[in-house]
Amino acid sequence: MxxxxxxxxxxxxxxxxxxxxxxxxxxxxxxxxxxxxxxxxxxxxxxxxxxxxxxxxxxxxxxxxxxxxxxxxxxxxxxxxxxxxxxxxxxxxxxxxxxxxxxxxxxxxxxxxxxxxxxxxxxxHLILGNDAYGGTFRLIDTTYREWGVHCSVVDTADPAQIAAALRPETKLVWLETPTNPLLGITDIAAVADALGEHPAKLVVxxxxxxxxxxxxxxxxxxxxxxxxxxxxxxxxxxxxxxxxxxxxxxxxxxxxxxxxxxxxxxxxxxxxxxxxxKTLGVRMDRHCANAQAVAEFLAGRPEIAQVLYPGLPDHPGHAVAARQMRGFGAMVSVRFAGGEAPALQFCENTRLICLAESLGGVESLLEHPAKMTHQSAAGSALEVPDDLVRISVGIENIDDLLADLTQALDAL
The missing domain is CATH 3.40.640.10 (Type I PLP-dependent aspartate aminotransferase-like (Major domain))
Known part of the structure; x- marks a missing residue:
């Protein structure tokens, strides 16, 4: 036994x-x-x-x-x-x-x-991505660090960095893909190959x-x-x-x-x-379609410096996401050209899209990660840009979502 x-x-x-x-x-x-x-x-x-x-x-x-x-x-x-x-x-x-x-x-x-x-x-020892959920980082950086667990932070989109960070005492590699909140993509199969015969567990x-x-x-x-x-x-x-x-x-x-x-x-x-x-499949189809439309719309707005969405061809992880995913997801993050001030104002300008933490519901939500979900990562290797807004795109009528985004941006 x-x-x-x-x-x-x-x-x-x-x-x-x-x-x-x-x-x-x-x-x-x-x-x-x-x-x-x-x-x-x-x-x-x-x-x-x-x-x-x-x-x-x-x-x-x-x-x-x-x-x-x-x-x-x-x-x-x-x-x-x-x-x-x-x-x-x-x-x-x-x-x-x-x-x-x-x-x-x-x-x-x-x-x-x-x-x-x-x-x-x-x-x-564990290896963590440099764009992990703030709650995951907080737990590791407080409770587990105090327990004597060591953590290396790397860019998991580069499997070579993971391989270089491995130690004999490494027990796990923790991946998010897409990441929260910068929507980075990691090639899971490539990371598994990079681990080779090392006994560390790959957790996604x-x-x-x-x-x-x-x-x-x-x-x-x-x-x-x-x-x-x-x-x-x-x-x-x-x-x-x-x-x-x-x-x-x-x-x-x-x-x-x-x-x-x-x-x-x-x-x-x-x-x-x-x-x-029971309705996950049909919801995700609408989520993904709406998110693609939102990302393409935001990419054409002068207030937005960068749209982070793996469904856009210029996303650095687009090819990997197209290969290992059946769709590009419903999370869209944007960085504002004017820095933190317009990002915060935009969060308060939307009417249909609710300012709230969490994600993945049928309703669209948005938040400012640096001051909300990822505040605990401030000052660390996982610190989130203060010009970033994360949008969880819901399954509402796409015309209504785009109209709300338009009025919120026009009011900046």
């Missing part, structure tokens, strides 16, 4: 079998693979055998009857350690990412922390792309995480996170942390996210 097995609870085997069943459901009875939208609707749950309920029930029970001492029915004993509604969400995301295992968390940051805790110990935060646009495991990543608060939930009404992997040992440690640390979602949160995933 391995250390991972001894740390896992009694429901490990049953829930792992359920996860593998979810993987088998990627094909129909003839072996033909299902399409993404079909999996988004059907993976992770079959109509209830007793009632025929089409939608997964919201299992609010905190505990579950056992058929005998330590004989779990369906692998469930206590909702901190496993809940059927949460399991349906985990299996669905795993299926969409082509993973064997998925584990859900109470927030994207809880998911991030779980990965870091599984892979890192005092004295270890796939939040900006979603499983609809990009599947990092198929490109060589070991672990993929999402803030499900964003595109997977899609409606700005639920906070959550998920981690998927094909690594059984990593999953065993994640499973232990779910029950042992307890940063798990409740069944209602899991249900709302599960429901949001």
């Amino acid at each position: 391995t250390e991972h097995e001894t740390r896992a609870d009694a429901g490990t085997a049953a829930r792992r079998e359920a996860a593998l069943h979810a993987e088998r459901r990627l094909t129909d009875a003839t072996g033909r693979p299902f399409g993404f939208d079909t999996n988004a609707i059907h993976a992770g749950y079959e109509p209830d055998a007793q009632t025929g309920a089409i939608n997964v029930p919201i299992y609010t029970s905190t505990t579950f009857a056992q058929d005998g001492v330590a004989q779990l029915r369906g692998g469930f004993e206590y909702s901190r350690c496993g809940n059927p509604t949460v399991t349906a969400l985990e299996q669905t995301v795993a299926a969409l990412e082509g993973a064997r295992f998925g584990r859900a968390w109470g927030s994207g940051m809880a998911a991030t922390d779980a990965v870091l805790r599984v892979l890192l110990r005092p004295g270890d 935060d796939n939040t900006f792309a979603s499983p609809y646009l990009q599947n990092p495991l198929a490109l060589g990543a070991d672990i993929v995480m999402h803030s499900t608060t964003k595109y997977l939930g899609g409606h700005s009404d639920v906070v959550g996170g998920v981690v998927v992997t094909n690594d059984e040992d990593v999953d065993g440690e994640l499973l232990f942390l779910q029950g042992g640390a307890g940063a798990v979602p409740g069944p209602m949160d899991a249900y709302l996210t599960y429901r949001g995933i």
Whole structure:
């Protein structure tokens, strides 16, 4: 019996079998693979055998009857350690990412922390991109630095920089692609090749792309995480996170942390996210189409010094994004020709596009990263330009979005 097995609870085997069943459901009875939208609707749950309920029930029970001492029915004993509604969400995301295992968390940051805790110990080293989410950097730069973990910051768009930063004690490389908030693109397969035989795990935060646009495991990543608060939930009404992997040992440690640390979602949160995933494909199609139109419009405005969007041919990562993504995403960042002042004013000028943190909902949002989501990176290698505005392009009528952007710019 391995250390991972001894740390896992009694429901490990049953829930792992359920996860593998979810993987088998990627094909129909003839072996033909299902399409993404079909999996988004059907993976992770079959109509209830007793009632025929089409939608997964919201299992609010905190505990579950056992058929005998330590004989779990369906692998469930206590909702901190496993809940059927949460399991349906985990299996669905795993299926969409082509993973064997998925584990859900109470927030994207809880998911991030779980990965870091599984892979890192005092004295270890990790490599982080120079344009990572401010919350990820803050967690590493405070809690994990105080714990004795060392971090090298590099431009992950250049795999040679990652290879040069590797040490014997390097345990993980953390990628975002597209990055938050500068929309940089990293070639995931090239980074996996650059790691070679080094045992460091390649972790990809796939939040900006979603499983609809990009599947990092198929490109060589070991672990993929999402803030499900964003595109997977899609409606700005639920906070959550998920981690998927094909690594059984990593999953065993994640499973232990779910029950042992307890940063798990409740069944209602899991249900709302599960429901949001059903429309992920159709939402992302509109998100991407709107974002492309917004980026092209902003590129023609004199107030804008630079538009950062991988769907534009002059974006330095355009060719890589076209190769490894199915679309260019819905995040657009812009730098203002006049510096910080017009950037701040623009944030307050829009009427339809709401000034608010977060992203990935059906409604369009914008924010000033240097003073909002990435304030913690000030003075570091990840500091964000103060002339930058990040726009999360929603699925509203594109004419209405362009009209709002026009009046906001004209009022500067």
